Amino acid sequence: MTDGPGITRAEIRAVTEARLTFGARGRALETGRALGFALDHAKARAAVLSEIDTGALGAALARAGLTHHVVTSEAATRDTYIRRPDLGRLLPEAARTALPRPAGGLDVALVLGDGLSATAVQLNGVAFVAALAARLQAEGLRMGPVILARQARVALGDGIAQAMEAETVVMALGERPGLSASDSLGVYITHRPEPQTPDSARNCISNIREAGTGVEDAAEQALRLILAMRRLGESGVALSRALGRVALHPAQTPRP
Amino acid sequence: MAYRFDINGTRYSFASLKVLLARATPERSGDVLAGLAADDPVERLAAQHCLADVPLKAFLDDVLEVDGDAVTALIAAQHDAAAFAPVAALTVGEFRDWLLAPKTTGAEIAALAPGLTPEMVAAVSKIMRAQDLIAVTARIEVVTRFRSTIGLRGRLSTRNQPNHPTDDSRGIALSALDGLMMGAGDAVIGVNPATDSLPDFIRICEVLEAIRTQLNIPTQHCCLGHVTTALAAIEARAPVDLVFQSVAGSDKANAGFGVTLALLDEAHEAIRALGRAPEGANLMYFETGQGAALSADAHHGMDQQTMEARAYAVARRYRPLLVNTVVGFIGPEYLADGKQIIRAGLEDHFCGKLLGLPMGVDICYTNHSYADQEDMDILLTALAAAGVNFVITVPGADDIMLNYQSLAFHDAQFIRDTLGKPPAPEFAAWMAANGIGEPDTALPSLEAALSQLRLPAA
Known part of the structure; x- marks a missing residue:
C-alpha cells in the first residue's frame, strides 16, 4: 500500500477520528481493534455509572476558596436516574428547605451536577466553577455556596435557583460520553428559571474538556452570557437572537 | 368501552382500547416513564389475554382519541376494506394464528397491507414472541x-x-x-x-x-x-x-x-x-x-x-x-x-x-x-x-x-x-x-x- 499524492495517513488522522480500516479488510475487526473498542465502551460505561465524590470535590472547592452544599434529586440511585429523567429534574422538598438562602437573594447560583459523566465532573468540574466564580466575584455579583448535585439533570438547577432566590442559574454537568471521550462537561445557563423552563430558554456551552473547549475559555464565555442576560433580561434562543448569533442553545434534539 | 379479564378471581379492567394496548405491551422503560405500563407481569398477561379476544374491526375506530389528529385521519383514509376482508372477522389472537399458519402464504400476508391499520399490527405484535415476529416477516418481500x-x-x-x-x-x-x-x-x-x-x-x-x-x-x-x-x-x-x-x-x-x-x-x-x-x-x-x-x-x-x-x-x-x-x-x-x-x-x-x-x-x-x-x-x-x-x-x-x-x-x-x-x-x-x-x-x-x-x- 502506498500513500497517494494528495493526503498522508497523518493528514487523515487530522481530518477524521473515524475508526477507518487501514490494514487488511477482513471479515471481522482485528483483535487489537476489537479489544480497543470494548475498552473505550467500558470507559464510557464507567463514566456513566460512577458517582461523584462529593468529599473530594468539596475539598477541591475549598482550596479555591469556595464553600459548598450537597443535594440529591428525587432519583435516589444511579439506576433510577438513568431510567427516569423526570425524577432527576426534581428537587425533594427536604433538600429544598435545607438549601442555604442568603438574605436578599443571589445574582447567580452555581450548580455542579454529575449528569451522565462523573468523570467529566471530577476532571473539569471544579476548575470550571472556580474559573467562573473568580470572574463573577470580579464583577461584584453575589453567589451563594456552590451546590454539588447528585443524580442531576439540567432542570434540577431551576428548582435550586428558585429556592435560593437566584436571578440566573449555571448548571455544569457531565455530558453523555461518546466512545472516544467521556470527560466532556456541558454548561447550561438560564435566566429567571421557572418550574417548566423549556430548553429553548437556556444557553449552552458544550464539549468543555482538555481536547475541546478549555476551562478558562468556557468560563469567559459563560461570564459574557450571564452579563448579557442581566442586561437584556432573557436567555436562550431569545438571547441568541438579540445578540445576533445562532448557535448558543442546546442542540440535544433526538434524531428520530 | 371497558375491557376485563379475570385471573384466579382477580378482575383486571382496562378503561379503553388505548389503555389495553399499553398494559399489554412487553416491558420497556418508556411506558413506565409515561405511567402507562402494566403494574406487574400478571396484569400484563391479563391485558394480553384480553387483547387476544378483541376483534380486529375494533381498531377501525379512533383508538388515539384525539380530535382532529391528521395522522388518525390518514390512517382512516388509507384503510382498504377489500384488502382487509380475508381477516375482517378475526380477533387479534386469531389473526396471530392466521399469520403463523403453515398454509398462509407470504403473498397473502403482503396483500393484506392496505387493509391493516397501525393499531392492528401493533396489537398483534404485542402477543407475539421474537420467533413469531421473525417467522412472519421472513415470508414477506417488500421490494x-x-x-x-x-x-x-x-x-x-x-x-x-x-x-x-x-x-x-x-x-x-x-x-x-x-x-x-x-x-x-x-x-x-x-x-x-x-x-x-x-x-x-x-x-x-x-x-x-x-x-x-x-x-x-x-x-x-x-x-x-x-x-x-x-x-x-x-x-x-x-x-x-x-x-x-x-x-x-x-x-x-x-x-x-x-x-x-x-x-x-x-x-x-x-x-x-x-x-x-x-x-x-x-x-x-x-x-x-x-x-x-x-x-x-x-x-x-x-x-x-x-x-x-x-x-x-x-x-x-x-x-x-x-x-x-x-x-x-x-x-x-x-x-x-x-x-x-x-x-x-x-x-x-x-x-x-x-x-x-x-x-x-x-x-x-x-x-x-x-x-x-x-x-x-x-x-x-x-x-x-x-x-x-x-x-x-x-x-x-x-x-x-x-x-x-x-x-x-x-x-x-x-x-x-x-x-x-x-x-x-x-x-x-x-x-x-x-x-x-x-x-x-x-x-x-x-x-x-x-x-x-x-x-x-x-
Missing part, C-alpha cells in the same frame, strides 16, 4: 427500486453512513470510501449533517454525487437534513437523490419535527419533478423510533410501540425507498437495555413490513443504555433471519458525529458470510467488477482512494 433494487428475498442491503462532526468533505469521503471498499452502501450512502445550513447541505450532496458518479456506483445518496432544507436544495437544482425526514405518529409529534403532511406532499412532488430517478423509482427516506412521540410530549396517553406503528402510516403515504427505525438511539429512558432494544427492533421491523414498508433498522445503542455490541450482534442475526431490508453501517461501529454505536461495515460482512445474504444485485455486480470482497484482489489504500477522487471545492 423498492432506485439505481439499486432493495428488499429482494435472501439479500441484505446496507446504508453507508459516513457522518463527520464538522461535515468536512474529505472526512465524509474517507468514511464513505472505507465502507465502499467493504461492500457497504447499496441501500444508500447517507450523511446526517452536523449543521442544517443550505450551503452545507448542497456541498454534502455534491460530495456524495462526486463519489457515486466517479466510481460509477449503482446506488443513491442522501443528506439527512430537514425536509425544508432539501426543498430549498432541490429548488437550487442540487444533486438530491432522496428526500429524507424523521416522522412520528401524531400531528403534535410531527409538529415537533417541524413537518406536516402538506409539507411532505410538497417535498415528494418536488423530488419527483427533479427527475433524477428512473421512471417509477421510490424517492423518499424516513426514519422513526419508539419514544419520539413521548419525548415531544405528543403521545396522547398511547404506548410508544403503537405510536411508532402510527408513524408508518405517514411513511407509507409516500411509497418510500427506505424506512428505518433508529431503535436504540433515543436512550435508556425509552428502551433501557439490550433485551428491550432487541424486542423493539423486531417489533418495528414486523409492524413496518406488515404495513407494506421497505423496513430497515439502525441496530444501535447509546453509552448510557444497558447494552453493548454483543446485543447488536444478536439483533442483527435475528433481523437478518427476519429478512430486514437494510441496516446502518459506520466505520468501526462508532458514529463520531452522533456519538452512538451502530454496526460496523465488518458486521455486514459477518452476516453475509454466516447467513449467505448478498447485497442488491446491481451493487453485487459492481463489487464483483471492482474485486471488492474478493481475497485475491488488492484494493487501494484509503489514502490512494481519496487522492483519486475529485471532490467539489469547500
Whole structure:
C-alpha cells in the first residue's frame, strides 16, 4: 500500500477520528481493534455509572476558596436516574428547605451536577466553577455556596435557583460520553428559571474538556452570557437572537 | 368501552382500547416513564389475554382519541376494506394464528397491507414472541427500486453512513470510501449533517454525487437534513437523490419535527419533478423510533410501540425507498437495555413490513443504555433471519458525529458470510467488477482512494 499524492495517513488522522480500516479488510475487526473498542465502551460505561465524590470535590472547592452544599434529586440511585429523567429534574422538598438562602437573594447560583459523566465532573468540574466564580466575584455579583448535585439533570438547577432566590442559574454537568471521550462537561445557563423552563430558554456551552473547549475559555464565555442576560433580561434562543448569533442553545434534539 | 379479564378471581379492567394496548405491551422503560405500563407481569398477561379476544374491526375506530389528529385521519383514509376482508372477522389472537399458519402464504400476508391499520399490527405484535415476529416477516418481500433494487428475498442491503462532526468533505469521503471498499452502501450512502445550513447541505450532496458518479456506483445518496432544507436544495437544482425526514405518529409529534403532511406532499412532488430517478423509482427516506412521540410530549396517553406503528402510516403515504427505525438511539429512558432494544427492533421491523414498508433498522445503542455490541450482534442475526431490508453501517461501529454505536461495515460482512445474504444485485455486480470482497484482489489504500477522487471545492 502506498500513500497517494494528495493526503498522508497523518493528514487523515487530522481530518477524521473515524475508526477507518487501514490494514487488511477482513471479515471481522482485528483483535487489537476489537479489544480497543470494548475498552473505550467500558470507559464510557464507567463514566456513566460512577458517582461523584462529593468529599473530594468539596475539598477541591475549598482550596479555591469556595464553600459548598450537597443535594440529591428525587432519583435516589444511579439506576433510577438513568431510567427516569423526570425524577432527576426534581428537587425533594427536604433538600429544598435545607438549601442555604442568603438574605436578599443571589445574582447567580452555581450548580455542579454529575449528569451522565462523573468523570467529566471530577476532571473539569471544579476548575470550571472556580474559573467562573473568580470572574463573577470580579464583577461584584453575589453567589451563594456552590451546590454539588447528585443524580442531576439540567432542570434540577431551576428548582435550586428558585429556592435560593437566584436571578440566573449555571448548571455544569457531565455530558453523555461518546466512545472516544467521556470527560466532556456541558454548561447550561438560564435566566429567571421557572418550574417548566423549556430548553429553548437556556444557553449552552458544550464539549468543555482538555481536547475541546478549555476551562478558562468556557468560563469567559459563560461570564459574557450571564452579563448579557442581566442586561437584556432573557436567555436562550431569545438571547441568541438579540445578540445576533445562532448557535448558543442546546442542540440535544433526538434524531428520530 | 371497558375491557376485563379475570385471573384466579382477580378482575383486571382496562378503561379503553388505548389503555389495553399499553398494559399489554412487553416491558420497556418508556411506558413506565409515561405511567402507562402494566403494574406487574400478571396484569400484563391479563391485558394480553384480553387483547387476544378483541376483534380486529375494533381498531377501525379512533383508538388515539384525539380530535382532529391528521395522522388518525390518514390512517382512516388509507384503510382498504377489500384488502382487509380475508381477516375482517378475526380477533387479534386469531389473526396471530392466521399469520403463523403453515398454509398462509407470504403473498397473502403482503396483500393484506392496505387493509391493516397501525393499531392492528401493533396489537398483534404485542402477543407475539421474537420467533413469531421473525417467522412472519421472513415470508414477506417488500421490494423498492432506485439505481439499486432493495428488499429482494435472501439479500441484505446496507446504508453507508459516513457522518463527520464538522461535515468536512474529505472526512465524509474517507468514511464513505472505507465502507465502499467493504461492500457497504447499496441501500444508500447517507450523511446526517452536523449543521442544517443550505450551503452545507448542497456541498454534502455534491460530495456524495462526486463519489457515486466517479466510481460509477449503482446506488443513491442522501443528506439527512430537514425536509425544508432539501426543498430549498432541490429548488437550487442540487444533486438530491432522496428526500429524507424523521416522522412520528401524531400531528403534535410531527409538529415537533417541524413537518406536516402538506409539507411532505410538497417535498415528494418536488423530488419527483427533479427527475433524477428512473421512471417509477421510490424517492423518499424516513426514519422513526419508539419514544419520539413521548419525548415531544405528543403521545396522547398511547404506548410508544403503537405510536411508532402510527408513524408508518405517514411513511407509507409516500411509497418510500427506505424506512428505518433508529431503535436504540433515543436512550435508556425509552428502551433501557439490550433485551428491550432487541424486542423493539423486531417489533418495528414486523409492524413496518406488515404495513407494506421497505423496513430497515439502525441496530444501535447509546453509552448510557444497558447494552453493548454483543446485543447488536444478536439483533442483527435475528433481523437478518427476519429478512430486514437494510441496516446502518459506520466505520468501526462508532458514529463520531452522533456519538452512538451502530454496526460496523465488518458486521455486514459477518452476516453475509454466516447467513449467505448478498447485497442488491446491481451493487453485487459492481463489487464483483471492482474485486471488492474478493481475497485475491488488492484494493487501494484509503489514502490512494481519496487522492483519486475529485471532490467539489469547500
